[in-house]
Amino acid sequence: MTRLASPARLDHRPEIDGLRAVAIASVVIGHALPAWLPGGFAGVDIFFVISGYLITAIIAGELAAGRFGLRQFWQRRIRRIVPALAVMLWVTAIAAWAILTPNEFVQFSKSLVAAALFGPNLLFARDVDYFATAAGYAPLIHTWTLGVEEQFYLVFPVLMLALFRWRRRAVVVAVAAITLASFALAVWHAPRWPLGAFYLLPTRMWELGLGALCALVPLPRHPHGLIAALGLALIAAGFGLIGPGTPAAGAWFLLPTLGAVLVIRHAHRGTLAGRMLGLRGVAGLGLVSFGTYLWHQPLLALGDYLWFGGLPVAARGALIVVAVGLGAASYRWIEQPVRRRKVLKRGAPLMLAAIFALAVPAALGAAGFAGWLLPASGPAAVRMDGLKPPLANIPVIIPPRGKLEFVLYGDSHAAQYYPALAERFGPGALISQSGCLAADNLRNNPPDWKYSADCDALPGQLADVLQDRGVRTVIWAQRWERTLYREGSGEAIGSTTEARGAALLLAALRRMKTRLPQDTRIVLVGNSPTAWAAGEQYAEGWLRCRAPLNTDCPMGYPAALAEGRAISAQLKAFAAATPGFAYIDPATSLCGPAQCWFVQDGTLNYWDGSHMTLSAARRVAESIDPALVPQASRMQATLP
Known part of the structure; x- marks a missing residue:
C-alpha cells in the first residue's frame, strides 16, 4: 500500500500553469462566445482537479515533514483568495448598484452576500440555472466554484490530518473511496436534482479527489509523452462533446477530468505536451487565471445587461482582453504582494483585513436584499410604484x-x-x-x-x-x-x-x-x-427596457x-x-381602444414582464x- 511519506513533490511546474491556461481560456470563451465552445464551462472541472492536486500535495508534504498546521493552511488560503475576490466584489457591487433595476438588484444582493460568505453554490443550488441565469444573479454566478473550493479547504485538511494521525497508510484508500462515492452520487443525482449535482461539494468532490490522488500517488519516473497528448485529446473531446444539456457533473465529465489527470502525471518538460503547456505566454496566462476568472463574468454579464440582444462579438472580444488585463493587474498588485507577505505580513492584521474586506460587501448585499439599499434606479422606481410588492411571493x-x-x-x-x-x-x-x-x-x-x-x-x-x-x-x-x-x-x-x-x-x-x-x-x-407581450425588450418590464443603451422604450404598445x-x-x-x-x-383598465400602457397617470402598470404593480391592480379592482x-x-x- 502506498505510503503518505512519498507524495508527489510540489516543485513549480510551468506545465500546470499551462493547464490552468487551457481551463481559463475554455471558461472565458464558453461564457463570452457560447456558440463557439458550448462545453467551455467544463474548464472549471479541470480547475477542480488542479486544485485537488496542489492542495493535497501541500498538505501531504507538510504532514510527512511534521509541520502541517490548520491555522497556517487556512491563512495561506485567505492570502490566495480573499484580496482578489474582495476587490472584485467591491467594484462589481458599485457597478451593479449603478446599472441594475431594483428587482435585479435584489437578486444581485443575495448573490453578493453568498459570495462574501463563500456560500454562493448553496444559494444557486436552490433555484438558479447556470445556463439561464437571471440578470441579477449573472454577474456573480461564477463564484459558485469558489464556494465549492472554500468548502473543500475547510473539510479536506481536517480529514487528512485525522487520517494521518489515525492510520496514515489508509489515506490513499480513504481518498479513493470518497472520490468513487462522490462520483456515484453525482451520476445518480445529475438527472434527479440537476442543480444540486452541478453546484454542491458532495457531487463535485470526485473531481477534487482525482487531483488529490495524483498528489498522493508518486508521479511516474518516466513520463510518457503519448499519454500526456492523450490527456490533452480527452480535454478537447470533453469541450466538444459536453454541452449545457449534459447532466453535470456526471459520467461525461470524466473526459476533461481524466484528461487533466493524465496531463498532470505525464506532461513534464521532456514531453511535447509539457513543452507546449510550459511556453511562456501559455504559462503566463495560467498564472493570471484566478484574477481573469474573477473579472470576466462581471464584465460580460453587465456588458450584456447594457446592450439589448447581447453584445456584439467584437465587444465581447474586447471584454475578454480587459478581463485578462485585470487578471494580470490583480496578480501583480493584489495577489502577489499579499501572498509574499509584502503587505499584511502577520496573521492578525491579515484576518482583520479579510473580515473587513468581505464584511462590507456582505453588509451591502444584506441591505439590498432587505430593501434598505436601493440601486441608482430605485428613486425613480419608487416614484412610479415600480418596486416588487411585498406580498408578491406569498402564495x-x-x-x-x-x-x-x-x-x-x-x-x-x-x-x-x-x-x-x-x-x-x-x-x-x-x-x-x-x-x-x-x-x-x-x-x-x-x-x-x-x-x-x-x-x-x-x-x-x-x-x-x-x-x-x-x-x-x-x-x-x-x-x-x-x-x-x-x-x-x-x-x-x-x-x-x-x-x-x-x-x-x-x-x-x-x-x-x-x-x-x-x-x-x-x-x-x-x-x-402584460408587458412582455410588447416584445422581447419588455420581457422583464419597462424599467428593464430602459437600462440598455441601444433601446427605445415608449410608454405603451398596440x-x-x-x-x-x-x-x-x-x-x-x-x-x-x-x-x-x-x-x-x-384590459379595460390598462388599455385603450388602440394602445395598452406601461405608464399610466405617472405610475407603472407592471413591476416585471407580466405582474402588475399595486397601482395597476387598484385600477382593475376599482x-x-x-x-x-x-x-x-x-x-x-x-x-x-
Whole structure:
C-alpha cells in the first residue's frame, strides 16, 4: 500500500500553469462566445482537479515533514483568495448598484452576500440555472466554484490530518473511496436534482479527489509523452462533446477530468505536451487565471445587461482582453504582494483585513436584499410604484379568524390583486401557486413539475375554505394563456390559444363549479395584457427596457398585441352564458381602444414582464362592480 511519506513533490511546474491556461481560456470563451465552445464551462472541472492536486500535495508534504498546521493552511488560503475576490466584489457591487433595476438588484444582493460568505453554490443550488441565469444573479454566478473550493479547504485538511494521525497508510484508500462515492452520487443525482449535482461539494468532490490522488500517488519516473497528448485529446473531446444539456457533473465529465489527470502525471518538460503547456505566454496566462476568472463574468454579464440582444462579438472580444488585463493587474498588485507577505505580513492584521474586506460587501448585499439599499434606479422606481410588492411571493394567505368577503384563486397573476381587492372589499383569502392553473382534472404543467403537488392541492383547498368560512365569492385570476395537461398526465392536450384547448378549459371551469358550494359565484378575471407581450425588450418590464443603451422604450404598445386577447374573449362569453359566473376584463383598465400602457397617470402598470404593480391592480379592482361581492357591497352601502 502506498505510503503518505512519498507524495508527489510540489516543485513549480510551468506545465500546470499551462493547464490552468487551457481551463481559463475554455471558461472565458464558453461564457463570452457560447456558440463557439458550448462545453467551455467544463474548464472549471479541470480547475477542480488542479486544485485537488496542489492542495493535497501541500498538505501531504507538510504532514510527512511534521509541520502541517490548520491555522497556517487556512491563512495561506485567505492570502490566495480573499484580496482578489474582495476587490472584485467591491467594484462589481458599485457597478451593479449603478446599472441594475431594483428587482435585479435584489437578486444581485443575495448573490453578493453568498459570495462574501463563500456560500454562493448553496444559494444557486436552490433555484438558479447556470445556463439561464437571471440578470441579477449573472454577474456573480461564477463564484459558485469558489464556494465549492472554500468548502473543500475547510473539510479536506481536517480529514487528512485525522487520517494521518489515525492510520496514515489508509489515506490513499480513504481518498479513493470518497472520490468513487462522490462520483456515484453525482451520476445518480445529475438527472434527479440537476442543480444540486452541478453546484454542491458532495457531487463535485470526485473531481477534487482525482487531483488529490495524483498528489498522493508518486508521479511516474518516466513520463510518457503519448499519454500526456492523450490527456490533452480527452480535454478537447470533453469541450466538444459536453454541452449545457449534459447532466453535470456526471459520467461525461470524466473526459476533461481524466484528461487533466493524465496531463498532470505525464506532461513534464521532456514531453511535447509539457513543452507546449510550459511556453511562456501559455504559462503566463495560467498564472493570471484566478484574477481573469474573477473579472470576466462581471464584465460580460453587465456588458450584456447594457446592450439589448447581447453584445456584439467584437465587444465581447474586447471584454475578454480587459478581463485578462485585470487578471494580470490583480496578480501583480493584489495577489502577489499579499501572498509574499509584502503587505499584511502577520496573521492578525491579515484576518482583520479579510473580515473587513468581505464584511462590507456582505453588509451591502444584506441591505439590498432587505430593501434598505436601493440601486441608482430605485428613486425613480419608487416614484412610479415600480418596486416588487411585498406580498408578491406569498402564495397562500388565509386569515385565521373573522368574516371573509372573497377568496382570490389562481396563480401569481391572482396574487398580484390581493392587496388591492382587500382594500376595496375587505378581508379575503388568497389561494394560489405561481405558474399553476388548477381546474377540475386539468393542469398547465406535467406531473414532474416541482410544484405539481402544491398545484394539485389548490382545488381542494378552495373548496375547504369556502365550506368552512361560509364564503360564496371566488375571484379567479390567472394567466389563462397556457398549454394544458390532464391532471397526473405528462401529455399535453392542447393550448388555450387553440379551439380545442379553450373548450377543455371552459369545460373544466364548469366541473370546478360543481365541486364548490351551490350558491358560489365565480368572478373570472381575464388575462392581464402584460408587458412582455410588447416584445422581447419588455420581457422583464419597462424599467428593464430602459437600462440598455441601444433601446427605445415608449410608454405603451398596440392593444392588438395584448396577451390572452383570444382566451379572454372566450371567458367573457362563457361567463355571460353560464349561471354562477361573471367576468372582469383588466384590459379595460390598462388599455385603450388602440394602445395598452406601461405608464399610466405617472405610475407603472407592471413591476416585471407580466405582474402588475399595486397601482395597476387598484385600477382593475376599482372596475369590479361591488354587487359581485355581495357582503362587501352591503357593508359599503351602510357607510355614511
